[in-house]
Amino acid sequence: MSDLSPNPAQPSRASFLRRYLFSTDHKVIGRQYFFLSLAAALSGAWLSLLMRLHLAWPNLAVPFLGEIKPENYLGYLTIHGTVMVFFVLSTVPQNGFGTYFLPLQLGANEMAFPRLNLVAFWTTLTSFLVLMSVFFVPGGASIAGWTQYAPLSVLASAGPGQALGTDLWLVSIGLFCLASVMSASSFIATTVKKRVAGMTWMRMPLTCWAWFITAILILLAFSILLVALVMLMSDRHAGTNFFVPGGLVVNGQPVQRGGGSPLLWQHLFWFFGHPEVYIAILPAMGITSHLLSNFARKPVFGYKAMVGATIAIGSIGFMVWGHHMFVSGMDPHVGFAFSALTTAIAVPSSIKVFNWLGTIYGGRIRFTTPMLFSVGFVSLFIAGGLTGPLLAQPALDEYLHDTYFVVGHFHLIMAMAGLFAVFAATHFWFPKMFGRLMNERLGRVHFWITFLGAYAIFIPMHLLGIAGHPRRYSELTGVQYVAVMAPWQRIITYAAIVTLAGQIIFLANLFWSMAKGPRAEANPWESTTLEWTLPSPTPEDGFGTSMPTVVRGAYEYGGKSDGEAGSDYRMQNSP
Amino acid sequence: MPVARDHVEIERKPPSKPKTGGGGPGKIPHPRDFGGGDDGEPDRDENSSERSERLLIYRVLMVVCIVAVAVVFIVLTVAYLYRRSVLHFDEDKGEELHLWRPLVLPYLLLWINSLVLLASSGTLELARRQMTKQSEFASMGIVPPAGRRELSWLTATFGLGLGFLGGQALVWNTLRHRGLFLHANASSSFFYAFTALHAAHLVGGLVALAWLIFRSWRPRRRDFRQVALQATGWYWHFMGILWLAIFALLHFTRK
Numbered sequence: 001m002s003d004l005s006p007n008p009a010q011p012s013r014a015s016f017l018r019r020y021l022f023s024t025d026h027k028v029i030g031r032q033y034f035f036l037s038l039a040a041a042l043s044g045a046w047l048s049l050l051m052r053l054h055l056a057w058p059n060l061a062v063p064f065l066g067e068i069k070p071e072n073y074l075g076y077l078t079i080h081g082t083v084m085v086f087f088v089l090s091t092v093p094q095n096g097f098g099t100y101f102l103p104l105q106l107g108a109n110e111m112a113f114p115r116l117n118l119v120a121f122w123t124t125l126t127s128f129l130v131l132m133s134v135f136f137v138p139g140g141a142s143i144a145g146w147t148q149y150a151p152l153s154v155l156a157s158a159g160p161g162q163a164l165g166t167d168l169w170l171v172s173i174g175l176f177c178l179a180s181v182m183s184a185s186s187f188i189a190t191t192v193k194k195r196v197a198g199m200t201w202m203r204m205p206l207t208c209w210a211w212f213i214t215a216i217l218i219l220l221a222f223s224i225l226l227v228a229l230v231m232l233m234s235d236r237h238a239g240t241n242f243f244v245p246g247g248l249v250v251n252g253q254p255v256q257r258g259g260g261s262p263l264l265w266q267h268l269f270w271f272f273g274h275p276e277v278y279i280a281i282l283p284a285m286g287i288t289s290h291l292l293s294n295f296a297r298k299p300v301f302g303y304k305a306m307v308g309a310t311i312a313i314g315s316i317g318f319m320v321w322g323h324h325m326f327v328s329g330m331d332p333h334v335g336f337a338f339s340a341l342t343t344a345i346a347v348p349s350s351i352k353v354f355n356w357l358g359t360i361y362g363g364r365i366r367f368t369t370p371m372l373f374s375v376g377f378v379s380l381f382i383a384g385g386l387t388g389p390l391l392a393q394p395a396l397d398e399y400l401h402d403t404y405f406v407v408g409h410f411h412l413i414m415a416m417a418g419l420f421a422v423f424a425a426t427h428f429w430f431p432k433m434f435g436r437l438m439n440e441r442l443g444r445v446h447f448w449i450t451f452l453g454a455y456a457i458f459i460p461m462h463l464l465g466i467a468g469h470p471r472r473y474s475e476l477t478g479v480q481y482v483a484v485m486a487p488w489q490r491i492i493t494y495a496a497i498v499t500l501a502g503q504i505i506f507l508a509n510l511f512w513s514m515a516k517g518p519r520a521e522a523n524p525w526e527s528t529t530l531e532w533t534l535p536s537p538t539p540e541d542g543f544g545t546s547m548p549t550v551v552r553g554a555y556e557y558g559g560k561s562d563g564e565a566g567s568d569y570r571m572q573n574s575p
Numbered sequence: 576m577p578v579a580r581d582h583v584e585i586e587r588k589p590p591s592k593p594k595t596g597g598g599g600p601g602k603i604p605h606p607r608d609f610g611g612g613d614d615g616e617p618d619r620d621e622n623s624s625e626r627s628e629r630l631l632i633y634r635v636l637m638v639v640c641i642v643a644v645a646v647v648f649i650v651l652t653v654a655y656l657y658r659r660s661v662l663h664f665d666e667d668k669g670e671e672l673h674l675w676r677p678l679v680l681p682y683l684l685l686w687i688n689s690l691v692l693l694a695s696s697g698t699l700e701l702a703r704r705q706m707t708k709q710s711e712f713a714s715m716g717i718v719p720p721a722g723r724r725e726l727s728w729l730t731a732t733f734g735l736g737l738g739f740l741g742g743q744a745l746v747w748n749t750l751r752h753r754g755l756f757l758h759a760n761a762s763s764s765f766f767y768a769f770t771a772l773h774a775a776h777l778v779g780g781l782v783a784l785a786w787l788i789f790r791s792w793r794p795r796r797r798d799f800r801q802v803a804l805q806a807t808g809w810y811w812h813f814m815g816i817l818w819l820a821i822f823a824l825l826h827f828t829r830k
Contacts (some may be wrong), residue, residue, distance in 0.1 A: 112632050185639045193632040219639060223646040231654070231768070239758030242654070246663060259674055259761055261661045264654055271650070 022122075024114035027538055029121050030100025031433060034426075036125055037096055040087035041419075043132065045500055047080040056486075056493035058475045071160045073474030074143035078161070079134065081146030082169065085276065086176050087128050089418045093283035094218070095124070095183055097425050098211040100433060102187060104531035105205050107196025107550060109542035112189035120183035127175035134165045142166040145472070147273065150243035150265040154235045157250050170233050177226040180218050187215035196530070198550030202307075203572065205529050205554040206300060209307050210286025213314045214279050220318070221275040228268035235260070263328055270321035278317040280414055282310060284421030285352060288377045290554075291424055292356055294527050295371035296363025297568055299555040302355040309348035309355075316345045326397045335394040342392035349385060353378065363558075364568075368525070369443030373424035376451045377417050383455070384412025387462065402472070405465025408458040416454040423450070423506070430513065431520030435537035438517060442509040446502060453499025460488050460495075528571050529554055548573040630802045637806035641813050644776055648817060651772065652824060655765045659828060677830055678762040681749045688742035689822060695735030696815045699784075702728030703808050706801055713797070725804075726791040732811070733784045736777060743774055769821050777814050783807040 020028060053060055054068040061067050068076075103111055111117050134141040142161040144153040148169065156163040191212040195204070204212075231242045239257075243265045246258025293300040300306060322330065322338030330338075356378050365371065387409045391397050400406060423446075430438045469476075469485050476482040523532040530548055531538070556570040662671040705725035747770070750756075755763040787807060790800050 113636065181643055185636055185643075188639050189632050189635040192635050193629075219643050220646050223643045224650045227647050227650045227654075234757070234764075234768075239756075240764040241758070241761065242658065242764065247666075259663070261658060264657055264661075267657065268650065268654060 022118060024110070024118050025540070026099050026103050026111045026114065026117060027433075027540075027542075029114075029117050030096055030098075032121050033091055033096040033099060033124070034433075036121075036128060037088050037092035037422075040083050040091070040128060044080050044083040044088060045503065047076040047083070049496065049500055051076050051080065052493040052496045054474060056490040058477055068474070070474040071143055072140065074145075074159075074472075075134075075141030075161050075165070077472065078142050078145050078169070079131065082131060082173070083128075084415060085146055085280070086173065087124070087131075088422075089280035089414065090180070090218075090276065091124065092422055093287065093418065093425070094187075094211060094214050094279065095120075095180075097207075097287070097429065098187060098214075098283060099183070101429065101531055102190055102208060102211050103194065104432075104534070104538065104542065105208050105529050106191065106194055107199055107530050107543065107548050108190065108194040109544075111186045112194055113186040116182050116186045120179040120186070123175050123179035123182070127172045127179060130168055130175065131172035134161070134168045137164045137168065139163050139165050142169045147269055148232070148265075149269075150232065150235070150260075150262045151245065151248060153232060153265075154244050155248070155250055155255065156236070157253070167233075167236070170229055170236075174226060174229050174233075177222040177229065180222045181226075184215040184218035184222075187211055188219065191215070196547055196550060198573075200550075202304070203550055203553045205286075206289040206303070206306055206310075207283070207286040209310055210282045210289075213310050214282045217275045217279050217282070217314055217317065221272045221279065224268065225272035228265065228272065231268070232265065263325075266325050266328060267321070270324040271318075273324065274321040275314075275317045277410075277414055278313055280418050282313065284377065284418045285310070287421045287425045287428075288356065288374045289352075289359070290529075291370050291374040291428055292359045292378075293555045293557060294428075294525055295366045295368060295374070296360040297366070297557045298359055298363040299553075299557055300355065301358030301361075302351070303553070303555065305351055306355055309351040312348040313345060313352075316341060316348070320345060323392055323397070326394045327401045330394075332394070339392050339394055343389050346385070346389050349381075349388075353382060353385075368427075369438070369440055369447060370424045370428035370525075372444065372447045372451075373420045373427065376447065377420040377424065379451075380412055380417040380420060380454060384409060384414070384417060384458075388413065399468075400465055402470050403465035404461040404469050404471050407471050408461030408465060411461070412454065412458045416458065420450075420454075423447075426510070428525065429531075430510075431524050431536045432531055432534075432538055434514050434517075435520055436513050436517030437520045437524060438513040439509050442505055446505040446509065449502030449505070450499060453495055453502060456495035457492055457499060460492050464488055526567065526569055528556055528569050530572055533571060533573060551575060627798055627802075630798060633802050633806050634809075637809050641810060644813070644817075647772065648769075648821070651765075651768060655769075655824070656828070658761055658765065674761075676760045676762055678750075678755065678766055678825075679753075680766075680825060680829065681746055684742060684746050684749065685822060688739050688746070689818065691735050691742060692739045692815050692818055695732045695739065696812050698728050698731040698735060699808050699811050702732065703804055706804055710797060710801060726788065729784060729788050729791065729804075733781060733788060736781050736784065736811075740774055740777065740781075743770055746770070766825065769825070773814070773818060773821060776817075780807065780811050780814055783810065 019025075023029065050062060050065070050068060051073060053062065054073055059067065065072075099111065099117060103109065139160045139162070142148070142153070142165040143159045144162070144166065148166070152158050152162065153166055156166070191204075191208060231240070234240045235242050235244060241257055241260040243262050244255070244257050244260040245262055248255040248258065289300055289306055320338060320342045322334060323342045326335055326338075360375070387405070391400060391406065391409060427438050427443055430436070464485055465471075467485060469482055477486070520536040522535050524536070525532075530550070533548060534543065550572045551574070552570060552572055554572055556572075558568055659675050661675075663674050664670075665672045702725045705728060709725070747767070750763065750766070755766075757764055757767045783803070784807060787800065787804055790803075
């Protein structure tokens, strides 16, 4: 029972497998998640590049792949969405950085259930491999998108990827649900029970708050998705009809089953799917709050309001799923309720934005790379968030729902903002994770390319959407009013190519710094939280036997005379 | 910092019985199972109160598990009620039809099963009390009476749990003979979904009980077993309540 012993890490006796592959050490698992997500992000980015190339030049033959057929395009769409939402945005901010830094920031040497985390990581990896295997099976990937709307997802005859491809998708995401719930249980127990002496709830860094609330969301949302997946699987293979309506005709053949409701799938899926958005963005918000305070050398503006807003976003997030279904023929009264609740979620979000601006206002800002990315997060969050209340109006959504407007909206607020927080966190915690510093100059170049690229890709998409360009289609060259927008599609593709090329700078910086970067001291950013009391990289046994005692909040920056000699901050454990 | 205690206070009662000795592990001569804070783990240097504090984490995990399982069934309930109310437009008749075909439940069997499951909750509670009592004796350095009565209560719970599963299998068999399979119609689909998911979760509880029974023969780490029994108890009682909720739902929506 190694998870009962206070200090299980015994480096000298552990074998290579135990230390680096099947380790229960949260620091190893956190880094494993980080690299898994990196691989997933690269796969997803590659798929998006293929899609962009196809949209700009529909007849282009891609080397090794040949011409992209419509079903290939839809397969890329499905896997791009699935990989990015599940294996990048729900994995690295929460399980990557969270598994590594939640115990350290709370003053613990390990997660509450290290072996649960170990199993969760390996289940996630299996799930990722199962998902990626769809490209190598007959029929290829599912064409139903990451939302897998029924009845397209139920009937194997409905499309080339709807047989084995969809089964593999379901198995993969089912495994992912299990892994997420396991990991979230460990997060919750760690936060509730493993805080060191003096670490009261209101002294926790906002990152820990975000990870905790997100873990609760994961626990609830992924349990729901699992039920829906089991029902879909049983519709596909056990002959039930939860989601299959009567009177279907597929490829000219009438389908001899029915009685189910495809809307039931949409309700179940979005009851998971909307909280999922906050699962992706809440840890990013926590990281941003943490970093803005650190680099503006000011306490977080309105700490309690931030905590309250996090909880409010988490709970209202469960009541707004209907806004994904305005076009499904919803009762206007129901639509109004969902619209009002969705607009209401702008309130805690605005509180957060206000507090971020309040935090940096008047601060002695240090524009390091992590700070740039955090400010970039706020910018993208505002730009992408402002279109949220627009889409929350059923009348407007009827028009915009199936256009590129929605694509632009969620990519800016969820994908790009989430990614910027990940970049910020990578630069910020790199010294603690790998013992070296990342290159600042490369980091800045990477930031500006990505920042301008994000806007160059997704702002034109909003305009295309307003002009009525439908999304999801692989090719619309024959449609007259869409054809005039073809130059814009090419501009977006050019921007995407440049932005993706810019990511090579990040990869080079990451791997070069891991091997050759300047060695980091214990607290290179002059931060206050407990992980910076340890040497860099974090020793294998964490705090060892000398557990810290917390005596103050997490954001005591800006003091003049009462700080440690000549410094403007006080560590959480400094008396 | 409280005085180092020589027993484990899982129940968090105010100490009502006189304590013997205030020292660390091994002060009172005792068999391996009882007494000091280091039950069979001589290489640990933490004191028992820290240890028992740390063990409480398993109860947090159990609360988390129960919440997750509850969400699964809440969602299934919502889907069930939604599906039940869906109307279908019939093009031939030109009107909306309610196609829900209710299920006639084998009530006698279901009632017997419910009683069996409730009884198993009772026996598990008796096992828990037995173990708490023994640890109180142990805290006074008294070797408790021979025979582990909690073991027999645990075995009874396990047997009743198996009995419930067997009873559910009989229910399924009854429906099978009436031609009501998983895919027969929506109401039977949901009936099998509810009962099979509940049975699957109950099997998890049975595994935990089997582990507890197994550990009773290897009497080490009493405090750990005690927390495990407590957490298993919460889960098991939750399974009972969940079953009653499902039964009530199916009963009140039987038309």
